[in-house]
Amino acid sequence: MGEPKDKIGIKEYIAIALFMIGTKTTDDIPSMLFDSLQNAGWIAPIISGILAILPLFLLLHIAANYQDKSLIDIIYHIFGKFLGFLVLFFLWAIGFFYIVLDTATYTDIISTMYFVKTPAILIYATLMGVCAYGAKRGLEQIGSVSWSVLPYLQVSLFLSLILTIGQGNLGFLFPVFGPGEWDVLKESTMKISLYMDFLYLFMLFPFVKSTKDFKKGTWIAFFLILINLSITMVSYVMLFDYKSVMLLNYPYHETIRSISLGFLTNIETLFFPFWLIASFIKFAAYLYINIMLFGKLFKIEHFEYIMPAFATLIVFLGLLPESPTFAIFDLKAMVGNLASPLFFFLPIIMWTLAKFKGDLRK
Amino acid sequence: MSKLRTTGKIFIIILLVFILSGCMDQTEVDQLAYVVAIGLGKSEEDDNLVKITYIFANPESGTQAGGSGGDEPPQETISFSATDFITSRSLANAVIAKQVTYDLLRLIIVSEDFAKDEDFIRWIYDATKAMEIRRDIRLLVSQEEPSVFVQNNQPKLDTRPHQYFELMFNRGLNTGTVPPSKLNRFFRITEADANLFLSIYATTELNDDTKENKDPDNIAAGEFEFEGETNNTQFAGSAVFKEGIMIDTLTIEETRLAFLLSNVLQQPDEILTSLPDPFTDEHYLTVRIRRESNVDLKMNLDKTKPSILATIPISIEVMTNHGMTDFTDSEKIRQTLEKSFEDTLTEKFDELIKKTQEKYSTEPFGWSLVARKEFLTIPEWESFDWMKTYPNMEIHTDVRVDLEKFGRQTELPSLDEMRD
Numbered sequence: 001m002g003e004p005k006d007k008i009g010i011k012e013y014i015a016i017a018l019f020m021i022g023t024k025t026t027d028d029i030p031s032m033l034f035d036s037l038q039n040a041g042w043i044a045p046i047i048s049g050i051l052a053i054l055p056l057f058l059l060l061h062i063a064a065n066y067q068d069k070s071l072i073d074i075i076y077h078i079f080g081k082f083l084g085f086l087v088l089f090f091l092w093a094i095g096f097f098y099i100v101l102d103t104a105t106y107t108d109i110i111s112t113m114y115f116v117k118t119p120a121i122l123i124y125a126t127l128m129g130v131c132a133y134g135a136k137r138g139l140e141q142i143g144s145v146s147w148s149v150l151p152y153l154q155v156s157l158f159l160s161l162i163l164t165i166g167q168g169n170l171g172f173l174f175p176v177f178g179p180g181e182w183d184v185l186k187e188s189t190m191k192i193s194l195y196m197d198f199l200y201l202f203m204l205f206p207f208v209k210s211t212k213d214f215k216k217g218t219w220i221a222f223f224l225i226l227i228n229l230s231i232t233m234v235s236y237v238m239l240f241d242y243k244s245v246m247l248l249n250y251p252y253h254e255t256i257r258s259i260s261l262g263f264l265t266n267i268e269t270l271f272f273p274f275w276l277i278a279s280f281i282k283f284a285a286y287l288y289i290n291i292m293l294f295g296k297l298f299k300i301e302h303f304e305y306i307m308p309a310f311a312t313l314i315v316f317l318g319l320l321p322e323s324p325t326f327a328i329f330d331l332k333a334m335v336g337n338l339a340s341p342l343f344f345f346l347p348i349i350m351w352t353l354a355k356f357k358g359d360l361r362k
Numbered sequence: 363m364s365k366l367r368t369t370g371k372i373f374i375i376i377l378l379v380f381i382l383s384g385c386m387d388q389t390e391v392d393q394l395a396y397v398v399a400i401g402l403g404k405s406e407e408d409d410n411l412v413k414i415t416y417i418f419a420n421p422e423s424g425t426q427a428g429g430s431g432g433d434e435p436p437q438e439t440i441s442f443s444a445t446d447f448i449t450s451r452s453l454a455n456a457v458i459a460k461q462v463t464y465d466l467l468r469l470i471i472v473s474e475d476f477a478k479d480e481d482f483i484r485w486i487y488d489a490t491k492a493m494e495i496r497r498d499i500r501l502l503v504s505q506e507e508p509s510v511f512v513q514n515n516q517p518k519l520d521t522r523p524h525q526y527f528e529l530m531f532n533r534g535l536n537t538g539t540v541p542p543s544k545l546n547r548f549f550r551i552t553e554a555d556a557n558l559f560l561s562i563y564a565t566t567e568l569n570d571d572t573k574e575n576k577d578p579d580n581i582a583a584g585e586f587e588f589e590g591e592t593n594n595t596q597f598a599g600s601a602v603f604k605e606g607i608m609i610d611t612l613t614i615e616e617t618r619l620a621f622l623l624s625n626v627l628q629q630p631d632e633i634l635t636s637l638p639d640p641f642t643d644e645h646y647l648t649v650r651i652r653r654e655s656n657v658d659l660k661m662n663l664d665k666t667k668p669s670i671l672a673t674i675p676i677s678i679e680v681m682t683n684h685g686m687t688d689f690t691d692s693e694k695i696r697q698t699l700e701k702s703f704e705d706t707l708t709e710k711f712d713e714l715i716k717k718t719q720e721k722y723s724t725e726p727f728g729w730s731l732v733a734r735k736e737f738l739t740i741p742e743w744e745s746f747d748w749m750k751t752y753p754n755m756e757i758h759t760d761v762r763v764d765l766e767k768f769g770r771q772t773e774l775p776s777l778d779e780m781r782d
Contacts, residue, residue, distance in 0.1 A: 038740050116493045118386035126383045129376075169626055171731030180739040240546075242740070243553035258497040258546050265498070266465070 010213040010220075012143030013204070015150045017221035018228075019281045020197045025232040026252035026275055027105050028329055029194070032336075033233065034251070036187045039242030040178025042233035047188035049226040052195040055347035056222060059198070060215055062347070062354055063205050071202040072296045078353045087346070088297055094339055095200060095290045099283070101332050103127060104318035106279050108325055113253045114272060120324075124315045127283070132311035134284030135291065136304045139207055142288060146281050156274040157228070160252075161235050163259040168238025178242070193339040194229070198222070199346070200289045249325055287311065395460040396421060398437075398524045399469040401508020402485060404476045405443045412476070412485055414450040415441040415508040417523050418458070419466065436521040441509035446488050464494040469527055470501050470545065471508040477561075477601060477608035483552070486606075489545060497546035500531060503601035503608060505565035505584055514566035517593045531562065534597050538618040538630030540564075541600045552606045556748040558718070558726035560600040560620060563611055568594070579615040579635050604722060618651075619714045622674060625656045626728035634681070640702035641695075642685035649703075650679040654764065659732045663746065669756040670729070674711070677764040678703055686777045689768055696765055703763045711759045723753045 008016075033041035059071075066074050076084040107124045115123060134142060177184055198218065208214040236251040239258060248254050252275075256268040291310055295303025321327035401415030418438040440457055444450035451462040470489070476482055489495045504511040520526040534540035541560035551559040565584040582599030600617045602610045612620065618633050629652070636646035654675040662669045680689070680699075689695055718725045730748045737743040 113493060115384075115387045118383065122383050122386065126380050129380060169728075169731065171626070171728070171734065174731070174734040175737040175739050175743050177739045180741060241550045241554050243555070244550045247553070254497065260498055265468075266496070 006140050007207050007209045008140060008143040008204075009209050010217040012140075012147045013201075013208050013214065013217040014221045014224070015146035016143055016204075016281075016285050017198070017201055017217070018150065018224060019146055019278060020201070020285050021195065021221075021225045022228045023278050023282045024194065025229050026250075026278075027102070027109065028250055028332070030233050030236060030251045031246075031248055032329070032333060033187075033191060034236075034242070034245050034248075036179075037184055038178040038246060039173060039237050040176065040184045041245075042173075042230050042237060043178075043184055044188040044191050045194060045226055045229035045233065047185060048192040048194055049222070051189060051192050051344070052198070052222075055344055056195075056198060056218065058347040058351040059202055060218060062350055063202060064211050064215065065354070067211065068206055070204070070206045071199070072293065075350070078350055078357070085297065088293065090342075091199070092290065092293045092297060094335060094342070095286075095293065098332075098335055098339075099286050099290060100314050100317045101328050101335065102286070103131075103283060103314055104321065104324050104328050105332070106283075107318065108328065109250050109253060110276075112325070113250065113257075121315070121319060124318060127279070128311040128315050130280050131283035131287055132307045134280060135287040136307045138304070139204065139288060142281065142284050146285070149277055149281070153274050153278050156271055157232070160256055160259065160271055161231060163261060164235040164239050164255055167259055168235060169241075170238060172237050172241040173234065190337065190340055192344055193336040195222070195225075196339045196343045197286075199343055200286075200293075203289055203293060249329075389461060389463070391421075393460050394463045394465070395438075395454075395458050396466045397462060397464055398466060399471055399512070399527065400447050400464075400467065401441070401471040401473075401504075401512060402447065402476055402482075403473040403507040403509060404479065407443065409481075411443045411445060412447070413441060413507065413509060414444045414447050414454075415439065415471070415512055416450075416454060416458075416462070417512050419523050437523045439512045441512075446485060448488055448492055464492060466524065467495060468499050468524055470499060471504050471511060472501065473507045473511075474503055474505050474601070474608065475507070477503050477603070480607055482608075483606035486548070490549070497544070497549070499545050500527075500543050500562065501545055501548055502543065502562045502564055502597075505563075506567055511564070511566050511595075515593060515595045517595075518591070530595075530597050534562070535628070536630055536632050538621045538633045539599070539614045540597050541617060541620070542627060543600075548603065552603070554730075555605065556724065556730040557728060558722055558724055559603040560612065560617065560726050561603060561608075562597060563599045563601045564595060564597040566595045579618075580613050582611050582613045602722065602726065604724065609722065615710070616714055616717075619710055620726050622651070622653050622676070623657060623672070623711065623714075623729075624727040625659075626731065629653050637703055637706050639685040639687070640698055641687040645684040647680055647685070648682040650681055652677050652679075657727075659729060661733055661736060663733060663736050663751075665746075665751075667756065668751055668754070669758070671758050671760065672711075672729075673760045673762060674707075675762045675764070676703075676707065677766050679766045680768045682769070683774055686774050688773065688776065690772050700763050700765055703765075704761045707761045707763070708759050711761065712757075715757050715759065719753045719755070719757070724749045725752060 033044045256271045396419050398419045399417040403413040405411035405413045454462050517526045540562040543561045551557050563583045569584040583596045600612045633651040639645045639647045658673040660671040
């Protein structure tokens with residue numbers, strides 16, 4: 001197989017982006033935001049989103065100028081062989097580390113909230129097995145699966161949102177600025193790594209049908225994600241109030257346990273399968289991009305063959321931390337703090353260098 | 363071809379691993395004992411133990427398909443001491459044959475004694491730890507020990523426990539006699555540390571010291587005197603929790619007033635009560651009270667002299683007319699009536715608000731949520747300290763009554779003409 005032969009369209013691209021980033025609202029990212037921003041947590045995706053427009057814009061500008069080159073080639077081109085390799089390796093390492101942590105979080109969610117008796121390793125192995133299989137099938141398959149299930153998942157998220165907001169109270173959003181205006185601004189800036197995954201999505205640039213599609217798709221996906229993140233976080237505050245929401249580990253899963261649909265009470269069993277499908281696709285895409293980058297770095301043409309090996313490695317690495325709920329949470333915050341400046345400054349540096357090289361047309 | 367077959371077989375086997383790994387947590391429905399309600403009471407022997415009471419529902423009872431299940435009782439109850447209601451699940455298996463599950467748990471019953479204990483909060487937070495316990499279950503305070511409560515609670519008609527409790531609470535909410543009392547709310551209010559939480563108050567024992575000729579609305583559970591052959595359990599009024607400790611009880615009337623003052627609680631649709639008739643001294647008018655829209659709260663929260671003006675739009679339907687006054691006669695009579703209702707209600711509201719200010723020093727109406735809108739940041743709000751400021755606030759209530767219908771037949775014969 002190697003690199004994908006067919007290109008994916010704008011729909012598939014948007015769907016993949018939504019799965020990779022939009023699902024963050026259902027894991028422990030909201031609780032990370034609520035921790036520092038209290039009831040103003042929902043503002044963070046908006047403020048950091050506004051900030052993320054700059055790097056995104058620059059990246060799109062650069063990508064449009066180097067037609068048919070992926071971000072990987074562009075970085076090599078701009079930074080030169082050695083430095084380019086270092087930058088890419090760093091990107092890969094962060095991405096890989098993040099996959100390990102994120103899959104560990106999802107395993108923790110499944111094992112603490114749904115399958116209490118099943119050993120974590122079995123859940124982890126199943127999760128990674130499915131994702132590795134999905135990733136190995138290639139980008140076209142991930143894309144078409146994403147697009148075909150996206151409507152169902154959005155509807156299920158939308159339904160849980162309506163129910164939550166219906167049972168919530170708008171009064172909990174006040175005082176609007178939570179810990180204080182400056183704190184909100186400062187902390188939100190630090191959380192720009194929320195949108196970090198766009199950097200990885202740019203590696204798919206040559207595999208999207210046209211530059212125009214890619215541009216349009218990126219912006220559509222970006223705004224959809226921003227809206228998704230903020231609204232779901234607003235709904236969590238509306239249901240739990242700020243003190244309680246700060247205590248929750250996985251707000252989405254507590255939410256679907258607290259709401260009821262008329263006479264139907266235990267409706268978490270309705271939302272859980274949808275969420276599972278979303279996580280499978282999310283990690284399949286993550287894994288695909290990450291391994292593709294690895295393959296490029298070390299010149300492995302048929303990189304899909306190393307997927308099972310990496311999936312296994314991830315399982316064992318992810319199982320290492322003791323009491324994952326806390327350990328992973330802290331590690332993730334650390335990676336986030338590292339990734340935030342990288343995401344913000346890398347495109348700026350790239351753009352400046354490209355300008356110097358005179359590659360950028362007017 | 364054979365190579366394809368082998369790969370296929372291996373593939374199917376691997377696929378089975380994925381499919382079957384979900385079965386690790388599997389349990390059969392008929393191997394589970396469904397707990398509908400947990401009772402928590404103080405243990406007599408040890409401070410570190412609690413008395414756990416379970417009500418198990420029998421899923422086969424009352425169904426047509428059960429066949430032989432028809433003779434089984436609809437519920438089973440046991441009580442014993444345990445360290446908490448998580449370990450009690452396996453302890454219970456000393457007598458209960460099936461695995462105890464909280465999947466269908468709808469209610470936690472706490473004895474008044476235990477609820478008033480400051481350690482109660484340590485145990486109730488176990489509910490946030492267990493995987494199956496949902497946050498939308500209800501909290502009920504019983505006057506006696508839960509073990510006694512569940513033994514005495516023998517509904518004659520709606521014998522299936524989950525159905526009985528659900529029907530009881532729904533009716534209570536519709537008539538405004540009990541508060542909604544969801545566990546989620548309890549945690550939220552306790553953690554936000556600004557308001558009072560109202561819980562359902564119930565008992566199976568009749569109070570002996572009930573005063574004679576009490577106003578029928580001004581009672582709490584245990585004070586409703588009735589005769590006949592039915593279940594002895596009464597759900598009436600509410601238990602007041604402040605900072606996770608029960609401090610007092612509210613009567614039915616006070617609970618209803620709390621409903622009417624709150625923008626957070628869902629309004630009951632059938633508050634039937636009697637108000638004094640301004641035209642005769644000895645008679646009362648039965649009315650149906652409904653709040654038309656949200657209470658409008660105007661707050662002035664400067665530190666020195668904070669004040670609140672609450673405008674409560676009420677619509678009243680007059681259901682009886684024992685004074686036999688002709689209300690259809692003139693606009694003026696209706697205005698007098700309106701005025702009299704407004705005065706009575708204002709007085710009642712003021713009385714309750716005064717009680718909350720003086721006795722509890724905070725309120726159960728969720729007004730702090732409105733006050734929060736006046737602040738920009740949480741530190742500002744927290745330094746304002748609602749619980750400290752509320753007792754000194756100047757609170758005015760402005761009741762606006764709209765008269766609606768006067769029953770199916772509006773006019774009554776004139777008594778004077780009839781008896782002349």
